[in-house]
Amino acid sequence: MNESTFPGTQHLPSSMEPIPSTPDPAPATPAEPTPQHTPAPPSPARTVVTPPSNYAEMPRPTAKLTAEDMAPVNDPHGPRNKIGPTGRPLPDLPEVKPPTRRGPAQVIAMCNQKGGVGKTTTTINLGAAIAETGRKVLLIDFDPQGSASIGLGVQPHDLELSVYNLLMQRDITPAEVIQATRVDNLDLLPANIDLSAAEVQLVQEVAREYTLQRVLEPIIPLYDVILIDCAPSLGLLTVNALTASNGIVVPLECEFFALRGLAMLTDTIGKVQDRLNPKLEIVGILGTMFDGRTTHAREVLDRVVQAFDERVFHTVIRRTVKFPETTVVGEPITTYAPSSQAATQYRDLAKEVLARCPVG
Amino acid sequence: MNESTFPGTQHLPSSMEPIPSTPDPAPATPAEPTPQHTPAPPSPARTVVTPPSNYAEMPRPTAKLTAEDMAPVNDPHGPRNKIGPTGRPLPDLPEVKPPTRRGPAQVIAMCNQKGGVGKTTTTINLGAAIAETGRKVLLIDFDPQGSASIGLGVQPHDLELSVYNLLMQRDITPAEVIQATRVDNLDLLPANIDLSAAEVQLVQEVAREYTLQRVLEPIIPLYDVILIDCAPSLGLLTVNALTASNGIVVPLECEFFALRGLAMLTDTIGKVQDRLNPKLEIVGILGTMFDGRTTHAREVLDRVVQAFDERVFHTVIRRTVKFPETTVVGEPITTYAPSSQAATQYRDLAKEVLARCPVG
Numbered sequence: 001m002n003e004s005t006f007p008g009t010q011h012l013p014s015s016m017e018p019i020p021s022t023p024d025p026a027p028a029t030p031a032e033p034t035p036q037h038t039p040a041p042p043s044p045a046r047t048v049v050t051p052p053s054n055y056a057e058m059p060r061p062t063a064k065l066t067a068e069d070m071a072p073v074n075d076p077h078g079p080r081n082k083i084g085p086t087g088r089p090l091p092d093l094p095e096v097k098p099p100t101r102r103g104p105a106q107v108i109a110m111c112n113q114k115g116g117v118g119k120t121t122t123t124i125n126l127g128a129a130i131a132e133t134g135r136k137v138l139l140i141d142f143d144p145q146g147s148a149s150i151g152l153g154v155q156p157h158d159l160e161l162s163v164y165n166l167l168m169q170r171d172i173t174p175a176e177v178i179q180a181t182r183v184d185n186l187d188l189l190p191a192n193i194d195l196s197a198a199e200v201q202l203v204q205e206v207a208r209e210y211t212l213q214r215v216l217e218p219i220i221p222l223y224d225v226i227l228i229d230c231a232p233s234l235g236l237l238t239v240n241a242l243t244a245s246n247g248i249v250v251p252l253e254c255e256f257f258a259l260r261g262l263a264m265l266t267d268t269i270g271k272v273q274d275r276l277n278p279k280l281e282i283v284g285i286l287g288t289m290f291d292g293r294t295t296h297a298r299e300v301l302d303r304v305v306q307a308f309d310e311r312v313f314h315t316v317i318r319r320t321v322k323f324p325e326t327t328v329v330g331e332p333i334t335t336y337a338p339s340s341q342a343a344t345q346y347r348d349l350a351k352e353v354l355a356r357c358p359v360g
Numbered sequence: 361m362n363e364s365t366f367p368g369t370q371h372l373p374s375s376m377e378p379i380p381s382t383p384d385p386a387p388a389t390p391a392e393p394t395p396q397h398t399p400a401p402p403s404p405a406r407t408v409v410t411p412p413s414n415y416a417e418m419p420r421p422t423a424k425l426t427a428e429d430m431a432p433v434n435d436p437h438g439p440r441n442k443i444g445p446t447g448r449p450l451p452d453l454p455e456v457k458p459p460t461r462r463g464p465a466q467v468i469a470m471c472n473q474k475g476g477v478g479k480t481t482t483t484i485n486l487g488a489a490i491a492e493t494g495r496k497v498l499l500i501d502f503d504p505q506g507s508a509s510i511g512l513g514v515q516p517h518d519l520e521l522s523v524y525n526l527l528m529q530r531d532i533t534p535a536e537v538i539q540a541t542r543v544d545n546l547d548l549l550p551a552n553i554d555l556s557a558a559e560v561q562l563v564q565e566v567a568r569e570y571t572l573q574r575v576l577e578p579i580i581p582l583y584d585v586i587l588i589d590c591a592p593s594l595g596l597l598t599v600n601a602l603t604a605s606n607g608i609v610v611p612l613e614c615e616f617f618a619l620r621g622l623a624m625l626t627d628t629i630g631k632v633q634d635r636l637n638p639k640l641e642i643v644g645i646l647g648t649m650f651d652g653r654t655t656h657a658r659e660v661l662d663r664v665v666q667a668f669d670e671r672v673f674h675t676v677i678r679r680t681v682k683f684p685e686t687t688v689v690g691e692p693i694t695t696y697a698p699s700s701q702a703a704t705q706y707r708d709l710a711k712e713v714l715a716r717c718p719v720g
Contacts, residue, residue, distance in 0.1 A: 113556040115505050145475050145592070157617030193621040196473040199595045200628050232505070235559045235595035257517030261553040268560050 085290060085316045086301045093314075093351040096133045099360025105138070105223040106357040107216065108283060109245040113268075114261040115232035117253040118288035118317060120147040123229040125343070126249075128332035129350035131185035135224035135360045138178065141191035142212075142241050143231035144199075149190040152181045153330030156192030164194035166215050168201060174219045183335055187223075195237070202236050209236070209276050213244035224360040225353075234268050242272040247283035247357055252304065254290045254297035254316070259304070282308075283356050286349065287316040315348040445650060445676045446661045453674075453711040456493045459720025465498070465583040466717040467576065468643060469605040473628075474621040475592035477613040478648035478677060480507040483589040485703075486609075488692035489710035491545035495584035495720045498538065501551035502572075502601050503591035504559075509550040512541045513690030516552035524554035526575050528561060534579045543695055547583075555597070562596050569596070569636050573604035584720040585713075594628050602632040607643035607717055612664065614650045614657035614676070619664070642668075643716050646709065647676040675708040 084090040110123045123139060131137045140163060141148040146156030156162070161177045166189070179188050202208045216226065228241045242248065248269060252258050262285075273280050285308050291297050305312050320342050329336055334343045444450040470483045483499060491497045500523060501508040506516030516522070521537045526549070539548045562568045576586065588601045602608065608629060612618050622645075633640050645668050651657050665672050680702050689696055694703045 113504065114553055144473065157620055193474055193617075194624065196594045196621070197624045197627065199593060200599070200631065231593070233559060233591070233593055233595060234556045235593060235597075237595075239560070257553075260517055261556070264554065264557045267557065271560065 108247040109241040125346040128334040129346040140189040140228045144196035148229040212240040284313040290316040467605045468607040469601045485706040488694040489706040500549040500588045504556035508589040572600040644673040650676040
């Protein structure tokens with residue numbers, strides 16, 4: 001096979017077909033689209049995803065947001081009618097009920113080997129939004145750059161113990177490393193640059209791909225959701241995260257070139273499913289950095305829906321100027337600007353994730 | 361050993377001692393320091409490098425640069441007298457002579473697993489500065505994020521062939537992948553997100569750590585210097601880069617917490633020296649993002665000099681507002697702003713590198 005051709009989703013292993021056991025999100029309300037919003041008829045079969053050769057000529061964002069752009073994209077009663085940004089009718093997402101019991105935790109890897117796609121921001125805010133429902137959430141920073149730790153107000157270079165120690169030292173317990181955050185029900189297993197050494201040191205370990213799974217085992221009953229913020233790489237750390245997880249959320253920048261990385265990622269997921277962790281499923285693909293001012297972002301989402309169908313979240317995360325601030329203040333946007341559109345988007349995402357991965 | 365304690369340089373393997381065969385840079389001119397600039401007497405033995413616990417209380421940069429701050433730090437006749445930013449007398453760097461022959465190439469990995477330390481900027485500009493001397497330079501982008509390719513004006517997602525194909529397909533030759541850049545004598549072996557898959561796929565290869573070395577072998581005679589821009593990780597790609605190289609340059613942000621990652625990096629280098637590539641040497645540690653407005657940056661360099669002695673480059677790279685622009689324009693600062701202080705710094709660095717790794 002000539003690897004220089006774009007590896008489209010026709011190469012997806014058969015185990016990547018939609019998994020019937022995953023509960024669908026709430027059934028869509030009957031669509032009443034206005035004619036100009038009629039979605040394209042669903043394609044009967046998987047379509048090859050190829051990036052357009054002329055993406056550079058795509059319309060570029062203009063400088064101003066219109067009122068319609070600012071309207072909640074996920075609001076079924078808003079000015080965008082009932083068609084969501086993914087081109088499908090928006091479901092009425094069910095309100096999340098308070099938990100009736102604790103765990104066992106759904107372990108979800110937040111994974112995309114492309115950097116700068118909003119992965120850490122999504123992990124922090126999804127975690128905080130799930131924690132708001134009363135569920136106990138653990139966020140594992142699994143990136144040696146420590147961005148998730150920084151985003152939750154922890155200085156990585158001040159850490160005495162981090163996830164590195166938990167992985168590499170048998171005498172360290174999770175309780176010694178896990179920290180509470182300033183968000184109720186949200187704990188953090190922090191990371192710093194030490195974790196980069198694990199990538200080298202784990203290579204020589206027996207069952208090197210199962211190290212994270214082993215150390216997490218005792219705390220699975222203590223949490224409802226464990227989110228793993230992966231490094232932007234498909235190296236041994238990410239393979240460990242995928243082996244320890246039962247679900248994956250893939251944040252995907254709404255740009256055509258993002259599709260190229262997505263095919264590589266699904267290949268890797270297929271390998272992990274085949275060889276290391278058959279229970280791994282894609283919980284959903286999440287469009288991030290969505291910019292409603294161009295048709296570009298919608299076209300990208302159309303392609304992704306063609307390939308991944310109902311596994312694409314109805315919720316999308318828009319570009320917003322609020323995000324840089326939250327990194328600086330060291331807390332989620334759900335607590336920093338709780339009634340912002342961004343916070344609402346993450347709560348919608350939490351509803352979708354909990355509908356697909358019910359717990360508590 | 362309790363890994364939570366900071367692993368100081370006392371753990372350096374013996375092979376990390378200064379290597380006598382590396383030629384010293386030109387002998388320092390006799391120092392005539394003004395009394396207030398007298399350097400601390402050299403410490404008789406290696407000192408344990410520990411980050412201060414109170415780094416947060418260190419003076420922070422003020423908003424304005426003074427005239428003295430703007431003066432070339434590497435100019436032995438400048439207002440900083442003859443003591444350089446590393447606290448040592450500045451040598452008169454010899455002018456680089458034009459090459460008299462071609463190759464065989466010095467292969468130098470630009471390596472630090474910490475992100476955001478100026479690694480890619482250094483690689484591009486060092487490469488361009490060496491190319492200015494008439495030497496033929498190949499820059500290998502070995503980071504799946506493709507930053508070095510972008511910095512040289514290549515759109516990574518437009519590539520038909522990249523270093524990924526060269527690594528994974530036996531029928532692809534370097535000549536098919538290498539591109540000329542708009543800088544004379546500077547070629548690029550570009551990368552894009554495809555390379556992330558190599559991290560997974562190489563694991564199953566025989567001699568997986570030697571793959572880059574194997575594919576570079578035929579082009580070693582064609583270049584004088586090959587610079588490898590490593591990903592910010594110590595994974596299999598970086599191990600491949602270190603195995604293919606005879607030298608390493610470590611760009612190091614002048615912040616105390618950078619020292620923590622440095623010890624991990626030198627441990628990894630020691631392992632590669634022991635097991636894979638005994639000819640690997642540290643060419644030099646390069647202070648980057650140097651900010652003369654605080655004593656903090658100088659204190660960090662003092663510590664690094666205590667640990668690494670003459671392997672610390674006399675040249676440092678200052679923070680400058682010019683850098684973001686060069687990324688946008690897609691060319692080195694040595695051509696974009698050829699008479700800027702930043703360009704001068706990279707030319708000084710090129711002199712030091714060529715003094716330590718003579719070629720051509």
